[in-house]
Amino acid sequence: MPHSDDFLAVHDPAATRPVHAPAAGSGRWWGFAVALAAGLLLLCALTWLVSVQRGLASLQQGTATRADRYAATLESTLDRYEFLPALVSLHPFVRGLLAAPADAQRVAAANQYLAEVNRRAHASATYVIAANGIALAASNHNQPGSFVGTDYRFRPYFQTAAGGKMGRFYAIGITSEEPGYYLAQPIEAGGKVIGVTVVKLNLEWFQRAGSGAEPLMVSDDHGVIFLSSVPAWQYRTLRPLPPALRAEMERTRQYHGRAVTPLPLEPLASPVTRWLADTTLAHGARLVRVRDEGAAGRTTFAPDGAERADRYLELNRTVGPAGWTMQVMAPLDPVLANARNATVAAALAYACICLLLVNWRQRRQRARDMQYSRRLLEAAYDQLERRVEARTADLMAINEKLEDEVAERTRAESELRAAQDELVQASKLAALGQMAAGITHELNQPLAALRTFSDNTRVLLARGQLDAAEGNLTAIADLTERMGKITGQLKLFAGKARPVQRPVALRAAVDHVLALLAPRLGAVTVSVAGLNAVPALAVRADELKLEQVLLNLLGNALDAIDAAAPAASEHGRIDLEVQAGEHAVTIVVRDNGTGIAPEALPRLFEPFFTTKETGQGLGLGLAISSSIVREFGGQLSVANVTGGGAQFTLVLARAPAIDAAPSVSASP
Structure with a gap:
């Protein structure tokens, strides 16, 4: 009987030629499918571009509002402390200290005054520097790491104030190791500068003003980011620093102990991105990417180690009298996600319309396919019946063969069972003979002992040693009991009793x-x-x-x-x-x-x-x-x-x- 799948090549039993499917107009179907695909691609591209353009406009508007609020907050803080060094420089305690720096009483009065001013102003530190650059008094005079006695001649804010101008500088403290914004006011007398008052402000709170999903950073006029809501971006540069500027920063120890390296930030430069920026973004805004150093794809600069977006809408604001630049980075992922969702929705709607058209076309084709399917099923059913009949005949032959094998196996099992019974009987007789031989072997020693004890007993009785003779008789009784136990083993074996x-x-x-x-x-x-x-x-x-x-x-x-x-x-x-x-x-x-x-x-x-x-x-x-x-x-x-x-x-x-x-x- 054939076992190949030859019934797949079904032939019409009523005709001499094979049953073929009706022609489906494959050329027209291909043209129709290409037209639908082209329409889908065009619709998806337009939907994505319009969605991204609207999303960027909305994102820019919201980010600009927040950027203005952040800039105003920082400006107000800087303005509030701008005149504090000048007010401190006018106090008699400060001027008296500069007139007599070695007077312990004046030093103590100045220290107490600076501590009170610093406490009320909520500043990080307030101190007075002599014209030679040595700090004479400070608000932290009684604390570990006091500024008193420190030489500040290398600091740019002191050099600017010593020249008669207001000094402004952001740096990391060489004594406290804490970053801060330094405001330095020159103290003049007789037309020359006799000292400098300095107020240090801690601006770390500003890093927490932004949300975790919207990075916020502030850079100085050299492009060094000194404030950032992303810790990994702090003390990075927006552009490579010239060697001379890097040497100057090392000399002034502005960021000493910190590796100042460029931040891998670059503008998005694809043609679509440039077109979107030109048509949607206002002045001061651009689309940028922050690349991960050491791996392509998304960066992991997030504070908690989580994955952070690498594409942003950047808005710049100028803040402070020192010419700082504040950047607010709004992630583009929500805009792109909304554009994807809109594109998917448009594609689904288009697909539904296409499905309706295909369904209509299929209904026309279905009527022609029904007749073909019916003829195909009839031919397959006929051939299946023939194969079932042939398979049934094979199964009946196999069944008869199995019945013969079962009968033969039953006879073999009966003969095997009889042979096993004979083997068990033979094994029992062999074991019985072995045990009898063993017991005979073991009885020799007690019999020899009985002979020895009986001979000794006769000698002892002849000598009148009755106690010794009684002991031998007891030993003889034990030996006869032992011999009885030995011979009893044969009875245990014959009765199949388990010892x-x-x-x-x-x-x-x-x-x-x-x-x-x-x-x-x-x-x-x-x-x-x-x-x-x-x-x-x-x-x-x-x-x-x-x-x-x-x-x-x-x-x-x-x-x-x-x-x-x-x-x-x-x-x-x-x-x-x-x-x-x-x-x-x-x-x-x-x-x-x-x-x-x-x-x-x-x-x-x-x-x-x-x-x-x-x-x-x-x-x-x-x-x-x-x-x-x-x-x-x-x-x-x-x-x-x-x-x-x-x-x-x-x-x-x-x-x-x-x-x-x-x-x-x-x-x-």
């Missing part, structure tokens, strides 16, 4: 195992460490199986010692160390026997693997011990000891403490 794990006293288990092995120890030294530190130490295990594991480990250690030095077993030594942790108990069994060959270490816990000679072991002891330890949730590992011997490490879960058993004693 119960409970807290087992480790000291009692070790004592019991050492007692069973006492006849084999001979001259071998056994040391037990760590049990006396925690008398009630217990682990989570099965008592009988734990003793079985310990018995296997200690028995293997004795076998290794006998194999190492059968004729000198008095040098044999077994160390049993117990380390009690918070959640686990570690038991280490270490001997000084022959050790374990490196190639035998990986297979040591495999069933029927043994390093002993034939007839001395079945190779099941360590395999059974490892299985028991895993059943307890613990770990059993082995390693060789440096210097000879082997070390088995048994880790078991710690259980709550139980009553302590009698102390463990080393044998022999």
Whole structure:
């Protein structure tokens, strides 16, 4: 069955030629679309130009009103303080101080008078300078950074006043480090200047007169901006300074400590901008841009770090007798935004009209398209039916194949389940045989101990040592009970009963195992460490199986010692160390026997693997011990000891403490 999308090339089943769409007059449509696009562009351009022109006119009018208000405020402040230095120079205290500068009384009177005048006038500082340029008295005479004693001969306002004219100067104070406007009045007597009175005004308040969105700045006659509502624009220049003027400013320390650099301000020079400025703006206004230094686009000179507009309408006003220039910068963004909104609105209206025209044209075309669409759908429906029939036949074949596969899988699962049952039965029989062999192996040691205790009992009875004979009989009873527990494991396995794990006293288990092995120890030294530190130490295990594991480990250690030095077993030594942790108990069994060959270490816990000679072991002891330890949730590992011997490490879960058993004693 074909699976390609060949039905997209639909053919009319009732005809021998393909079904084609009716002709749409594409050439006329293109001409109509181009005419609409040209009309839209023309409408948007005219709307934008008219909106910007009206917005600039409105912005200029509002900004001019605010600029006049700012200029009047600054002018009134300067005029109010213009005559204050002259009034101070006429006071007898000031003239008396200049007549006798060394008179302490006159100095104190002048200082007190200047402080009172400065307080009432709300000026920054008022002080008197002698003809030699040294300040004799000041309103801040009793404050840190007093002007008294400072040499002001380098200041232009002093030089102008010393020449007999009124001195005006804006600079940063060399003592207070605060900017201010200095008014200096010469004091004359006998036709010559004998001193100068100076009043310093703080004009920083004027920087806050403008709003944050409308920058305001004042520059001096050299073009240096000394007041600005934008902190980053302060102490910048409107034009590059000549080297001679820059040297003069450094000599007079007018803005000492400040880097006076040009402000990147330039007029907007595009043809549209020039046309708008010529037709809309009045004298003293222009369109400018403040570029960001180091990056193109918008500048970030805003005080709070926010993005500030970079295009402004600038209005200039001349203020003050010193020839200052005040610039009010109105952002153009609102004007441009309004122009964009008006342009978008005009474009939307034009688009609505165009949509109506297109809709009318489409209605005419729709009637012709309906017949074509109907024929197209009929042809597609016929071909779709044929494809569905073919696909249905494929699906039915696939369904039959799947049913056969399901039946085959069901038979395979039944056979697998039967095989698993047989495997489980075989595994059970194998495990039962392994356990029987292991239990037979483990019964040999208790039987040997029974024989030894019974022989000793006969000797003790013959000697009349009844107490010792009674102790041997008690040991024989314990051994028979232990053998009964060992054989009981077969019943547990046959009934699939899960052995119960409970807290087992480790000291009692070790004592019991050492007692069973006492006849084999001979001259071998056994040391037990760590049990006396925690008398009630217990682990989570099965008592009988734990003793079985310990018995296997200690028995293997004795076998290794006998194999190492059968004729000198008095040098044999077994160390049993117990380390009690918070959640686990570690038991280490270490001997000084022959050790374990490196190639035998990986297979040591495999069933029927043994390093002993034939007839001395079945190779099941360590395999059974490892299985028991895993059943307890613990770990059993082995390693060789440096210097000879082997070390088995048994880790078991710690259980709550139980009553302590009698102390463990080393044998022999």
